[in-house]
Amino acid sequence: MPRDDTVPMITRDNSEEGHLSQNCDDTHTRRTAGEKPLEEGKQYHIFLSYSSSDRHYVLSLKKHLEDLGLKCMMSDNDFTPGWPIMQNIESFMKICQKILFVVSTNFLEKTYCDMEVNMAHAYAADHHMNDYMIVLLRNDCELPLKLKYKTYIDGISTELNDIANKVEDAFIRQDVMPPNTQHDVMENIRSGQVILTKNPEQQLSRLCCNPSYQFNDLTEIELNKLKSSSIEVGIVM
Structure with a gap:
């Protein structure tokens, strides 16, 4: 290194x-x-x-x-x-x-x-x-x-x-968060806060340790919200 x-x-x-x-x-x-x-x-x-x-x-x-x-x-x-x-x-x-x-x-x-x-x-x-x-x-x-x-x-x-x-x-200090069993909440794993709730079309293979999700119906406002929270967003054409 x-x-x-x-x-x-x-x-x-x-x-x-x-x-x-x-x-x-x-x-x-x-x-x-x-x-x-x-x-x-x-x-x-x-x-x-x-x-x-x-x-x-x-x-x-x-x-x-x-x-x-x-x-x-x-x-x-x-x-x-x-x-x-x-x-x-x-x-x-x-x-x-x-x-x-x-x-x-x-x-x-x-x-x-x-x-x-x-x-x-x-x-x-x-x-x-x-x-x-x-x-x-x-x-x-x-x-x-x-x-x-x-x-x-x-x-x-x-x-x-x-x-x-x-x-x-x-x-x-112990602080355990409840597991998400619904699989319908996209969490901002970079900030620890829920930014929006969507049902993903599918969960893609993990890249480096971070989970990836595919959404087909994100609005421009939702995209900007994700980007402003330092979440990497890729656009598939």
């Missing part, structure tokens, strides 16, 4: 070392705990998604999260060499309980970061998880439509240990 492109970050298991941060100069209260239990079939608590340009910041945050018992995943360490990047992303999302997006100006410029956001929305929709994604705003930048609907953690003027505590609070 190119070093200047996005990298969802992940981390190796340091739980057997039982380490706590050696830097105790923080004036803020710091929580410490043993490693939290993992759900069945999961190997990590959090998939860290970030731009490689923010790597040092994320490594420091990872250390704070590990001190709280949250096992994080870094692509630098854990992605399988030789696999396509998309396959690595999809495979590791399946074994992480949640994903944390460290959004920055650098993050918004990276192609792979955008792919991870799209794939995370698809995974959350497929598994009926409203709380799968956690958003951390690293610096003063505009959140994309795909993430703007989420209540984010403000990391601009907040100490790392306080950010880690907020990530822990978001991690332990």
Whole structure:
């Protein structure tokens, strides 16, 4: 993977070392705990998604999260060499309980970061998880439509240990959305909101993880509504 492109970050298991941060100069209260239990079939608590340009910041945050018992995943360490990047992303999302997006100006410029956001929305929709994604705003930048609907953690003027505590609070929150058994609601998997209700003519084969639907009777207003919500719309002539 190119070093200047996005990298969802992940981390190796340091739980057997039982380490706590050696830097105790923080004036803020710091929580410490043993490693939290993992759900069945999961190997990590959090998939860290970030731009490689923010790597040092994320490594420091990872250390704070590990001190709280949250096992994080870094692509630098854990992605399988030789696999396509998309396959690595999809495979590791399946074994992480949640994903944390460290959004920055650098993050918004990276192609792979955008792919991870799209794939995370698809995974959350497929598994009926409203709380799968956690958003951390690293610096003063505009959140994309795909993430703007989420209540984010403000990391601009907040100490790392306080950010880690907020990530822990978001991690332990449970919010499961009811499954759609009617198959007649088209959801905007990029923003998590229902934009319109239509009966599709058919569901097409999945492209990269995102479901595709064919509609034969969309009006111009409905098309514009989809496009304004950052949904890719293809016109078949």
